[in-house]
Amino acid sequence: MKPLNFKFLLLVLFASIFICPSCNKEPENRFPLAEQYKINGEELTLAFDEMKTVEGALSLIVCRNGVIVAEEYTNYQSYGADSIKNIMSVTKTFTGVLVGLAIDKGYIESVNDPISKYLTGVVTFPDKVKAGITIDQLLKMSFGHAWNGTSTSSLFGACFFDSEDNLQFIIDLPLVAVPGTVFNYSDGASHLLSAIITEATGINTLDFAKENLFDLLEITNFAWSTDDRGYPLGAAYLRIKPRDMVKFGNLILHKGKYNGKQVVPEAWINEMTTTKISTNNDVPYGPEYGYQIWLGNTGGHRYWMAMGWGGQFIIIVPDQQLVVTATCWTGNLTDQQAGEHWISIIQIIFEKVLPCVN
Incomplete structure (x- = not known):
């Protein structure tokens, strides 16, 4: 057996310490x-x-x-810490909170109210079933139509980019389930909530949010896109830091x-x-x-x-x-x-x- 080459071993040790510091790097x-x-x-x-x-x-x-x-x-x-960012459907949770504030302040009586109580004259209801859809059913995504918001067949573009009347487009969609029974993720349902807030309070949803939520949370820099009639999109396009x-x-x-x-x-x-x-x-x-x-x-x-x-x-x-x-x-x-x-x-x-x- 040949004797160990100590010079070679020292060279390897030197390389491991000085040439390859990452080998001994602390996490x-x-x-x-x-x-x-x-x-x-x-x-x-x-x-x-x-x-x-x-x-x-x-x-x-x-x-x-x-x-x-x-x-x-x-x-x-x-985009950095001071940039406002489109938070997309995170907006929906803000809309949900605003509904609760509108109820607390007496503008909306109950989640069991039919949407026609606030939207008659704003949209045309084709039948009693759609007129009887409740705020509760919008909040929990059980309107009864097939919006399919989490799939590539989502109707977001067809409604907000292509339709001539965004709100009426939502109301006119055919029902595929009894309202209140089946979950179907719907930007349309969330947007109707924004319209209801505006109609119930008498002020634009964004102004209501600023006065009753954003100012109190010290949120000072924000923007919120609107539909073709000027209602802030209850489903998306709120921008905050x-x-x-x-x-x-x-x-x-x-x-x-x-x-x-x-x-x-x-x-x-x-x-x-x-x-x-x-x-x-x-x-x-x-x-x-x-x-x-x-x-x-x-x-x-x-x-x-x-x-x-x-x-x-x-x-x-x-x-x-x-x-x-x-x-x-x-x-x-x-x-x-x-x-x-x-x-x-x-x-x-x-x-x-x-x-x-x-």
């Missing part, structure tokens, strides 16, 4: 607050790194006990309170986040639906989720005092691209971010 933790809030900072850093690999990813924020523990922006297309998404998530987490003040009745938040209907697993991680919000369980924890096309999310885990938000670019995407971004981001949140939390 990275970019978030010093993580451990203080019982979150694995190294695993969280890996999750944030994976978020950056999603094409068009814009922001990811993790907030626990009201403190932002981790927050990063990619500045894709120059990512940190304002966190504020809204914490409002729901704290049962309607913000900075110790009851902004939304606790009873309404409880109502919104109570299961109203099964979605038949219409989307991954969305087995149940409340009032304009998705509901489910993961790892023994209950969660509430607002989500939007292309990868917009507010995910709330009440028993962990946790809010996670994400945004992604939505301009000039195909449905396939948007779907790929959506599934990539939701998997990062549920499979990488949430397991970091102790």
Whole structure:
């Protein structure tokens, strides 16, 4: 047996230490607050790194006990912390909260009111069945028509881009199920809620939101696209900053309170986040639906989720005092691209971010 070449061994050792420092590199933790809030900072850093690999990813924020523990922006297309972003169908959960505020202030009597009580004269009801559809049925996505909002056959474009009268288009759709019985994710249903808020309160839904919600949450920079008659789209196209998404998530987490003040009745938040209907697993991680919000369980924890096309999310885990938000670019995407971004981001949140939390 030949004697060991100690010069060669020393050279290998030198190379391993100085030439290849990554071989002995400690796991990275970019978030010093993580451990203080019982979150694995190294695993969280890996999750944030994976978020950056999603094409068009814009922001990811993790907030626990009201403190932002981790927050990063990619500045894709120059979008940063101070940019307002189209949150797509996350808008629906805002609309749901606004319905509760309109009820609390006496403008809407009950979720059991028929929509014709507020929309007669605004639209033409072809029969008593559609006139009798209730606010409750809109809130829980059981209008009875086949909008198919989570599929490529969604009627969003046909309604809001192509039709001559957006509201009447929604009312005129044929019913394929008895109202109140079957979940079918509908931008049309959410948009009717916005029209009802405007008609019931006598002021535009955006003005109602500003006075009764945004001002109280200190949301100062926002925009909300409208339909052909000027009603803000109850289903989508609200634009706010990512940190304002966190504020809204914490409002729901704290049962309607913000900075110790009851902004939304606790009873309404409880109502919104109570299961109203099964979605038949219409989307991954969305087995149940409340009032304009998705509901489910993961790892023994209950969660509430607002989500939007292309990868917009507010995910709330009440028993962990946790809010996670994400945004992604939505301009000039195909449905396939948007779907790929959506599934990539939701998997990062549920499979990488949430397991970091102790």
